Amino acid sequence: xxxxxxxxxxxxxxxxxxxxxxxxxxxxxxxxxxxxxxxxxxxxxxxxxxxxxxxxxxxxxxxxxxxxxxxxxxxxxxxxxxxxxxxxxxxxxxxxxxxxxxxxxxxxxxxxxxxxxxxxxxxxxxxxxxxxxxxxxxxxxxxxxxxxxxxxxxxxxxxxxxxxxxxxxxxxxxxxxxxxxxxxxxxxxxxxxxxxxxxxxxxxxxxxxxxxxxxxxxxxxxxxxxxxxxxxxxxxxxxxxxxxxxxxxxxxxxxxxxxxxxxxxxxxxxxxxxxxxxxxxxxxxxxxxxxxxxxxxxxxxxxxxxxxxxxxxxxxxxxxxxxxxxxxxxx
Amino acid sequence: xxxxxxxxxxxxxxxxxxxxxxxxxxxxxxxxxxxxxxxxxxxxxxxxxxxxxxxxxxxxxxxxxxxxxxxxxxxxxxxxxxxxxxxxxxxxxxxxxxxxxxxxxxxxxxxxxxxxxxxxxxxxxxxxxxxxxxxxxxxxxxxxxxxxxxxxxxxxxxxxxxxxxxxxxxxxxxxxxxxxxxxxxxxxxxxxxxxxxxxxxxxxxxxxxxxxxxxxxxxxxxxxxxxxxxxxxxxxxxxxxxxxxxxxxxxxxxxxxxxxxxxxxxxxxxxxxxxxxxxxxxxxxxxxxxxxxxxxxxxxxxxxxxxxxxxxxxxxxxxxxxxxxxxxxxxxxxxxxxxxxxxxxxxxxxxxxxxxxxxxxxxxxxxxxxxxxxxxxxxxxxxxxxxxxxxxxxxxxxxxxxxxxxxxxxxxxxxxxxxxxxxxxxxxxxxxx
Numbered sequence: 001x002x003x004x005x006x007x008x009x010x011x012x013x014x015x016x017x018x019x020x021x022x023x024x025x026x027x028x029x030x031x032x033x034x035x036x037x038x039x040x041x042x043x044x045x046x047x048x049x050x051x052x053x054x055x056x057x058x059x060x061x062x063x064x065x066x067x068x069x070x071x072x073x074x075x076x077x078x079x080x081x082x083x084x085x086x087x088x089x090x091x092x093x094x095x096x097x098x099x100x101x102x103x104x105x106x107x108x109x110x111x112x113x114x115x116x117x118x119x120x121x122x123x124x125x126x127x128x129x130x131x132x133x134x135x136x137x138x139x140x141x142x143x144x145x146x147x148x149x150x151x152x153x154x155x156x157x158x159x160x161x162x163x164x165x166x167x168x169x170x171x172x173x174x175x176x177x178x179x180x181x182x183x184x185x186x187x188x189x190x191x192x193x194x195x196x197x198x199x200x201x202x203x204x205x206x207x208x209x210x211x212x213x214x215x216x217x218x219x220x221x222x223x224x225x226x227x228x229x230x231x232x233x234x235x236x237x238x239x240x241x242x243x244x245x246x247x248x249x250x251x252x253x254x255x256x257x258x259x260x261x262x263x264x265x266x267x268x269x270x271x272x273x274x275x276x277x278x279x280x281x282x283x284x285x286x287x288x289x290x291x292x293x294x295x296x297x298x299x300x301x302x303x304x305x306x307x308x309x310x311x312x313x314x315x316x317x318x319x320x321x322x323x324x325x326x327x328x329x330x331x
Numbered sequence: 332x333x334x335x336x337x338x339x340x341x342x343x344x345x346x347x348x349x350x351x352x353x354x355x356x357x358x359x360x361x362x363x364x365x366x367x368x369x370x371x372x373x374x375x376x377x378x379x380x381x382x383x384x385x386x387x388x389x390x391x392x393x394x395x396x397x398x399x400x401x402x403x404x405x406x407x408x409x410x411x412x413x414x415x416x417x418x419x420x421x422x423x424x425x426x427x428x429x430x431x432x433x434x435x436x437x438x439x440x441x442x443x444x445x446x447x448x449x450x451x452x453x454x455x456x457x458x459x460x461x462x463x464x465x466x467x468x469x470x471x472x473x474x475x476x477x478x479x480x481x482x483x484x485x486x487x488x489x490x491x492x493x494x495x496x497x498x499x500x501x502x503x504x505x506x507x508x509x510x511x512x513x514x515x516x517x518x519x520x521x522x523x524x525x526x527x528x529x530x531x532x533x534x535x536x537x538x539x540x541x542x543x544x545x546x547x548x549x550x551x552x553x554x555x556x557x558x559x560x561x562x563x564x565x566x567x568x569x570x571x572x573x574x575x576x577x578x579x580x581x582x583x584x585x586x587x588x589x590x591x592x593x594x595x596x597x598x599x600x601x602x603x604x605x606x607x608x609x610x611x612x613x614x615x616x617x618x619x620x621x622x623x624x625x626x627x628x629x630x631x632x633x634x635x636x637x638x639x640x641x642x643x644x645x646x647x648x649x650x651x652x653x654x655x656x657x658x659x660x661x662x663x664x665x666x667x668x669x670x671x672x673x674x675x676x677x678x679x680x681x682x683x684x685x686x687x688x689x690x691x692x693x694x695x696x697x698x699x700x701x702x703x704x705x706x707x708x709x710x711x712x713x714x715x716x717x718x719x720x721x722x723x724x725x726x727x728x729x730x731x732x733x734x735x736x737x738x739x740x741x742x743x744x745x746x747x748x749x750x751x752x753x754x755x756x757x758x759x760x761x762x763x764x
Contacts, residue, residue: 105655125657126530126541127611146659147541186541210544214535 022310023129023142024149025190033195037159039309040302047083047305057086060117060315065107065132066143067093067123072276072300073143073152077120080307086117104128105135112136117315121145139314150183152310153275154191156302160295161231163302164271169196174226176261177235177283179219180207180248184275185235189217200225203235203259206248223259227267234261234274237283256282263287271295332487332704333428333459333757334452335418340368340758341715344379348387348719352394352709353688354696363392365715368758373711385753385763387719393691394707395427395716395754398668399517399595399698400492400571400643403460405448407436411737412648414448415455417668420646420735422457423764424668427707427716427756428699430461433470434493440465440476442484449485458756461487461704466505466516470494475504482512488702490517492571493618495553497523502557506566515593515702517569520553520578521619530659532574532605532622540609542659545620551577558585558592567591569701572645574600574619576629583638593701595643596630598671599741602678603627613654613661614741617647634693635685641698642690644671648737665741669733674742676722676749717755724750 021027046054062081066074074090081088091111093099098107104123111119112135119138121129126146133140144150162168173192179185179201189199199217201208208219226232237255242248249255261272262285272284272294280286288294345363350373352358362377363370398421404412412420414431421429431448433439439448445464452460464486468474470493478489489505489512496502496518509516526549531537533544554570558581561568573579573594585592605621615621633639647664654661667674672694679685696706707716727746730738754762 103652103656105652123657125659127613127658130611131655131657145657147543149541183541186539209538210533210546211535212538215539 020314021129021133021140022151022314023133023140025151025154025187025194028151030194033155033158033191036155036306036309036313037162039312040159040305043305043308043312053083053085055085056312057081057084057315060086061114062086062088062118062120062311063111063114063116063138064088064090064143065111065119065121065123066090067098067121067128068144070122070143072303073122076300076303076307077141077143080304080311083304084308084311086311104131108132108135112138118311141310141314144183147181147183147186149187151187151191152303152307153184154187155310156299156306157188157233157273157275158191158195159302159306160273160299163298164295165230168192170198171231172198172200172229173231173233174200174202174229175233175235176202176223176226176259178207178237179203179212179235180209181238182235188233189215193217200229202226204249204255223265226261226265229270231271231273232261232266234272234284236275236277237279239279252282259283260285261288263291269293273299275299332485333461334449334485335456335459335757336452336454338759341383341755341760342366343383343385343760344377345385345387345392345717345719348390348392350392350709351688351691353692354394354706355708355710357709363709363717365755365758368715370709370711370713370715373709385719389721389723390752391720391722392709393718393720394695394709395718395756396425396672396694397698397704397707398424398426398429398644398646398671399641399702401429401431401646401668402434402648402664403431404648405435405451406444411650412735413455414451414460415457416734416736417646417648418455418457418460420668420733422754422756422762423734423751424670425672425718425720425751425754426458426668427718427754427761428459428461428704429668430463430487430702432490432492433463433465434491438465438470439463440468440470440481442477442480445481445484445486457761458754461702463488463490463492463517465489466491466496467501472496472498472501475501475508478505478508478512482514486514487704488515488517488569490519490571492517492519495519495521495523499556499560503560503564506560506564506568509566515567515569517571518557519571520550520557522549522552525549525552529620530616531608532620534605534623536605536608542608545618547575547577547622547626550575550619551581554578554581558582558590561585561592562588562590567593570594572597572600572619572643573630573633573639574622574626576626579629579633579638583633586638593641594639595641595698595701596634596639597643597645598667598674599665600627600630601634601642602674603741611658613656613658614665614739614743616658616661616663617645617665618663631679631684635689640693641701642671642675642693643698644668646735648735649739651738654739664739666733666735666737666739667741669735670728670740670742670747672720672751673726673747673749677747681748715755715758717753718751719753721750721752722748724748726750
């Protein structure tokens with residue numbers, strides 16, 4: 001037939017990538033985070049060009065498996081892969097064979113048959129990314145597993161803080177709200193501690209997990225504690241997780257009155273972050289959300305470049321060469 | 332109360348083993364002769380007659396084990412375990428008797444369902460098996476099952492294992508009726524309003540991993556309630572699979588106060604802590620969950636000083652596809668019949684935490700007494716219930732090594748020390764390797 005066979009191995013870089021997966025902040029080092037942020041900054045510069053697409057991951061396949069609703073994470077992973085010229089496929093639980101009762105393992109094996117380079121997975125259950133990693137050969141990126149981890153969110157938050165303050169070490173970050181149900185709080189706290197920051201968790205007693213201080217952070221139920229922080233990181237009240245009769249707080253109204261982040265509770269110049277989507281008027285006062293000191297839009301922008309960095313790091317390896325690549329002509 | 336398949340009784344001589352029976356006070360190298368299933372002689376250089384001879388130099392011969400807590404999944408989930416496969420697994424683990432829990436489909440809450448299990452056991456059970464019946468109809472916690480009729484039909488005891496009895500009033504009635512049936516009531520202690528949604532022990536590890544916690548107090552609160560009711564009614568009870576420090580303390584106080592309470596602990600709670608759950612391996616998910624190092628230490632201390640008198644596997648087989656899911660989606664339960672002794676020998680005896688004699692007693696006479704069964708013993712005239720152990724043998728726990736139909740062992744891939752070489756159960760050589 002005269003076909004040209006290109007061995008997969010020929011397309012691989014000579015040195016194996018340092019990390020197979022990006023599943024938990026617990027698995028990475030401070031050096032890893034520094035390298036990923038440096039790579040992200042390179043990509044940020046490349047996105048300032050008129051043609052934003054880079055050929056770096058041409059011919060690679062990135063599959064996004066989203067078992068939970070998501071706007072910013074799924075769109076930024078998809079765009080990150082496309083900006084790097086990778087092929088992408090997005091599988092959502094609704095409308096797929098998951099609807100027909102297929103197990104995660106079987107779905108992962110099925111998609112694994114297409115030989116994807118990366119599988120990005122968001123799943124409501126803790127441990128789903130580990131299961132996918134066990135049954136496929138792909139690099140697995142955790143885009144959020146239950147209440148466990150959301151490591152790329154932590155990375156984009158670190159990046160945002162670093163861009164704003166020029167450093168992370170010795171900064172004081174107050175994380176406010178529903179820590180119990182928050183994968184964002186867990187992965188961010190670990191990442192900040194790894195980078196040498198101080199973290200105080202603030203929230204109602206039933207939403208501060210018992211024993212969380214063992215991670216190396218502080219915790220308090222007193223909202224006044226946020227005034228001492230350089231950054232106030234507001235968590236979303238996860239109303240969908242507040243099942244009837246759980247009584248985590250007496251009411252949302254009382255939550256807002258006691259723990260809502262309002263202008264009166266902030267010092268001038270304090271930076272405010274939120275992973276989105278926001279419940280305006282619940283955990284965050286609209287005036288705070290729209291204030292110039294809010295870094296919320298910067299977080300979204302950081303999401304794209306840090307996710308590009310993660311894909312690049314897993315597939316091409318570290319350290320990031322500069323320049324990362326010339327733009328290609330057609331977007 | 333125990334049922335096994337009909338088979339000719341064995342005549343054999345076990346030659347040259349170290350014979351260790353802590354209850355009978357025997358610890359000597361000698362021969363043991365079994366005539367037609369009964370221990371006929373103990374001593375040096377016994378005449379073999381025409382008996383089968385098991386050369387056992389360098390091995391340990393002890394009273395065989397009794398497991399008071401096994402899930403045979405029959406009727407309803409014969410894909411996971413049957414009476415035949417579960418009792419074969421028991422034989423391989425050194426057990427001469429096991430008790431099966433009634434949380435099957437249908438629940439064992441009628442004489443008819445119990446009767447069909449007894450019939451099956453009489454044709455397929457490799458070692459004698461007893462069946463616990465449910466305390467409440469359908470284990471629904473609202474109406475007592477017909478406990479008297481179930482006892483007459485051969486129930487070895489009563490339990491709603493897996494489901495706590497929420498109502499103190501109903502619990503009281505069940506204890507009161509114990510005086511009629513003469514059978515032990517065995518309780519799964521869990522206050523579900525505290526444990527709801529719980530995936531693992533509540534503590535630093537669950538906080539970090541993000542799992543909903545199942546706090547120790549969810550168990551100990553119910554232990555305290557049930558001990559108070561037992562004290563008030565003057566009735567005995569048996570506490571299933573204790574996991575928490577607070578529960579051990581409550582039991583210790585109750586026993587000192589003269590309450591006839593017994594309790595069991597599992598090999599996994601004796602050997603592992605919640606730290607192990609960091610692996611997110613669904614084979615470390617069980618109810619009650621693995622708890623903290625302090626809890627584990629209290630369980631070991633309780634076993635050591637006799638507050639806890641029985642080791643029970645809580646052998647809970649699950650289909651492979653049901654465990655090959657994210658940790659949160661996996662059912663509770665792990666298998667244990669074929670690894671119990673090796674796990675405990677490796678993790679407790681070898682490091683010097685608990686003497687071998689204590690372990691042998693807690694795996695045999697202790698559980699038998701908790702349910703009023705005859706304790707296996709090495710004495711002339713006693714039925715032969717013997718386990719032959721190789722304490723020097725190391726082996727790796729692998730999926731293909733099990734007689735159980737399920738492979739959800741918490742020890743998969745690990746190397747353990749101490750291996751069962753032969754099991755004689757009710758006078759029959761049920762296993763040899």
